[in-house]
Amino acid sequence: MKRTLLFLLFFSVVFFSLSARQRSSIAGQLFDELGQPVIGATIRLEPGTYIRQSDGTGKFHFNDLPQGHFEIIINSLGFEPFHERIKIGSDNMSKKITLYHQSELLQSVEVTGRKEKEYKNSLSYGGTKIATDIKDVPQSIQYITKELMQDQGAVRMIDVVKNVSGINQHTFYDDVTIRGFRNQGGVGSNSSNQLFNGLRTFNGFWRQNLLNYLERVEVIKGPASALFGNVNPGGTINKVTKKPLDVNRRSVNFQVGNYGTMRTNLDFTGPANKDKTILYRLNLGYENANSFRDLMFDKNIVIAPSFSYVPNERTRINLDIVYNKSNSRLDRGQSIFGSNDLYSTPISLNVADINDYLNEETYLITASLSHKLTDHITFNTSYLRTGYRQDLLEHRSTAFAVDSAGNQINTLALRRASQRHNEQLSDSYTAYFSAEAATGEVRHIIVAGYDYNNSLIPVGSSQMDAAGYRLKDGTVTVRYIPARAAQYEFYEYNGQMIPKPNVPSYDLEANKHSLLDIGGYIYAANNTDVVVPFFSQQHSVYVQDQLSFRRLKLLLGLRYDIFVSHLDYASAEVSKVTQRALQPRIGVTYEINSHVNAYATYTTGYNPQDARSQNTLAGGPFDPMKSYLLEAGLKTDWFEKRLSATVSVYDIEQRNALYNAQDPDNPDRLNQIGKDKSRGIEMDIVGSILPNLNVVATYAYNHARLLGASGGTDSLYNNQQKPNAPAHQGSIWTKYQFDSGALKGLGMGGGVYYIGKRSFGFQGNASITPIDAPTYTLLNAALYYRVNKVLLQLNVNNLTNKTHWVGGYDSSRLYPGAPRTWLAGLTYDF
Incomplete structure (x- = not known):
């Protein structure tokens, strides 16, 4: 042993x-x-x-x-x-x-199609003007990929950006609030806050176009002025179009839903020749849909071709075209009885009428070139042309009618009719060099370039308004004055004689629409911002250096802008304003470990006051708006980089913003706010915990205040949370896909969306109390079933049929959210 x-x-x-x-x-x-x-x-x-x-x-x-x-x-x-x-x-x-x-890292506007099919996106071009890992950009950059849009059935911007912290819908329009600052860049805006493929553009604003041609939507938080010039201090939205792929992919999608919704989308891409030097992509979209809102409908056509020419590894040329034609009516929102009772009228109520129409056409044409001069130096250039045309007839509420004594009739909305033809054009151009170099152990990526942007409202735009009260001499007047009642026409309403309006008032209790004789109105020309001939241009030069030393990365940027605007440029009485700005940007990122980066940034911003706001009627001239951002946070990657999470704290201050003074004797008069401050905390999680379990989660706390006004009483501004800026909001969306067993092919999705306490409408008038908006929580759900090349999908939003309001101004313009809606779709990939 x-x-x-x-x-x-x-x-x-x-x-x-x-x-x-x-x-x-x-x-x-x-x-x-x-x-x-x-x-x-x-x-x-x-x-x-x-x-x-x-x-x-x-x-x-x-x-x-x-x-x-x-x-x-x-x-x-x-x-x-x-x-x-x-x-x-x-x-x-x-x-x-x-x-x-990778060769794509020195590109500017993306010319290479994204082949990934995930919620997570790792590279951003908008944050530094070259492809950079989002984790290395010292600023919060969030995104929504086309995969997430498809899973949620999101087809418009307000549905898409709900997946980003700190963004809240402001109205029905292409109009949101980011970190407490309203982000609008529609027709007539001198400083659009939207980018298209990284270039400055504007939007039609009144209606939101379909987004079937987008690869993703990026939100660059804070004033990104060091790269893009005058922008919103809360953030900038960048729409990135789908690019051609070098592999064949084809998809046809059909959707039907309640309120008569019907949509069709096509997405074809692949090489156009054997050598794969010419690539193409074609996105087509058609929509015909009604609404829960009375009289509202949407008929849209989208044609979006894209072409890439890749003659060799050093050169890439891309051409993107998006054309959208829309027929609809303009929805100015719900009117309620002359009080703060949001439930006094149904959310479907609309004071528009049968005659109304809104016809719009928009085109965007982008051409871009990226060419490697050497292994370490690349030249990038891009050009964007935006065109917009609008024809409008609308009836809208302006206030409430009055009786013979001048007392407000809370159930009778006084209306104004407007006929408008508007056109606007914009050109954006950028050219810059990006270069890689090293000094000792320090690696540099240097960007230096020039930007040009202009915006033009040509001669030929016009607006005619019919409003006010009728006088016996055949004229109209803006207000009813009881002491001069003998001069006014009267008509009978509910057994009493009241002043006769130029445009028939809308009875909120009866809530009936009719075909109106608009030829009987008395019109007057209205030289609004969107119709007066206007031309602005901006020239900018900038330089940026991204330095890397072991775990430390430093971003240094400097930009100089010259902004010139010409009001009524075609006349001898042209009004010209020139403003200049020098804007630095400093950011630092430190890699704590392979999963976590810490970052901090300081950047400045500005928005010029163009010639339209500098007239004496408005109270001008006014100083330009200036802003700064202080931000710090953590960016992390988990589960083999399938899931990313960002936590940030920020402090934004803007000076010299203009608000209407609410002066009844001078409706054009403006007040300039001393400080417009916003502080908060944000969290964003996006990606997959398991290969078949996706998640998107957000939370934001925002403390947004107005502090002091020149020409007004400070007490009207101090300590009031800014309108449509909730203090708390958050969301979560998950999707699980069975990949084996008897349930293989079945997927389930669900989400919760919460908006906290906020107010509607900042009046700047002690006699008007802003309306408190109720908090709301929405539950959404989805089912998916894939059989080979066929995907069946059902989305149901607002499962509990919660009555809620997404935004508003006052008792005549409130914006209710949609009740329970469903959308069924069939997609065939081949």
Whole structure:
């Protein structure tokens, strides 16, 4: 027995000794093409489960490896994947490996289609003007991919941006509040706050176009003025179009829903020749839908072709075209009885009438070029032309009718009729060089360039308004004055004689529409901002350096802008305003570990006061608006970089914003706010916890205040939360897809959307109390079932049929949210 035990002991010692001799190690270090260490790269050995990450000097080490053949696989965001077959023998191995940056990293506007099919997007072009890992940009940048839009059945901007923290709908229009600052850039705006493929544009504002041609929507939080000039201090929305792919993909989608909704979308892409030097993509969309709102409908056509020419690895040229034609009516919102009772009228009530129409046409044409002059220097240039045309007839509520004594009749909405023809054109151009360099251990990515933008309302736009009360002499007057009652016409309403309006008032109790004789109205020309000939242009030069030193990244930027606006430029009485701004940007990112980056940033912004707001009637001239942002936070990646999370705190201040003074004797008069402040905390989570479990979650706390006004009483402004800016809001959306078993092909989605306490309408008038808006929580759900190339989908929003309001101004313009809606779709991919 003892001999047996000794033999087993001896055998074990020999066996483990031999085994030890047969196991080895491998050590290495990663560099980029400039000789700088690559930090946080994932190194994997296959077969097996051997995984390491490169440290702060690019080094990695594997111990206790068996001898044999392995494949070493290295992945790092922004670099080409590395694969090499190696043989590990009895000796320890040491390797130095060079990783090469992906060629797309020096592009400006994206000209390469995105092949991923996930909620998570890792690269942003808008944050630094070149492709940069979002985790490395020292500013909060959030996004919504086309995959998330499709899963939620989101087809318009207000539905899309609900997936981003700190954004709240302001009205029915293309009009949101970001971090407490209203973001609108519609017709007549001198400083649109929307970007299209990274270039400044504007939108029709009154109606929201379909978004079936978008790859994703980016929200760059804070004033991104160092890159884009005058912008909203709360944030900038960048719409990124789908680009052609070098593989064939075709998709046809049909949707039907309640309120007579019917949509069709087509998306075709692929190479146009054998060499794949010419790529194409075509997106088509058609919509015919009614609404829960009386008289409202939408008929839309979208045609969006895109072409890429890739003659070689150094040159890429892209052309994107989006054309949208829309027929609808303008919805100015719900009117309630002359009080703050939101429930006094049904949410379907609309004071528009049968005669009304809103016909719009919009086109956007983008051309871009990216050419590598050398391995480390790239030239980028892009041009965007935006055109818009509108023809409008509308009836809208302006106040409440009065009786013979001048007392308000709370159930009778006084209306105004407007006929408008408007056109606007815009050109945006950018050209810059991006270059990679190194000074010692510091790596630089330098961007230097020039931007040009103009906006034109040409001669020929016009607006005619019919409003006020009729006088016996055949004229009209704005107000009814009881002391001069003998001069007014009267008519009978509910047994009493009341002043006769120029346009028939709308009885909110009867709530009936009719075909009106608009030819009987007495019209007067209205030279509003959107029809007076106007031309503005902006010239900008800028330089930016992204410095990397081991775990530390520093972003330094400086921009100089010259803004010139010409009011009524076609006349001899042209009014010209010139304003200049110098804007710095400083940001720092530190990699705490491979999962977590900490960042902080300081950036400034400005918005010029153009010639339209500088006249003496408005109280001008006014100083330009100036802003700054202080922000800090954490950006993290989890679950093998499938899930990202951002937490940020911010402090934004804007000076010199203009608000209407609510002067009844001078409706054009403006007050300039001393300070417009917003402070808050935000959290965004997006990605997948499991390959078949996706999640998007947001939370925002915002403390937005107006502090002081020149020409007004400070007490009207101090300590009032800004309108349509909830203090708390949040959302969560998840989707689970079964990938095996009897339920394979079945998917389920669900979400919760919460908006906290806020107010409607900042009046600046002590006699008018802003309306308190009720909080609301919406529940949404979805079902999916895929069979081979066919996807069936059902989305139900507002499951509990919650009555709620998404925005508003006053008792004549409130914007209720939709009740329960459903949308069923069928998609065929081939």
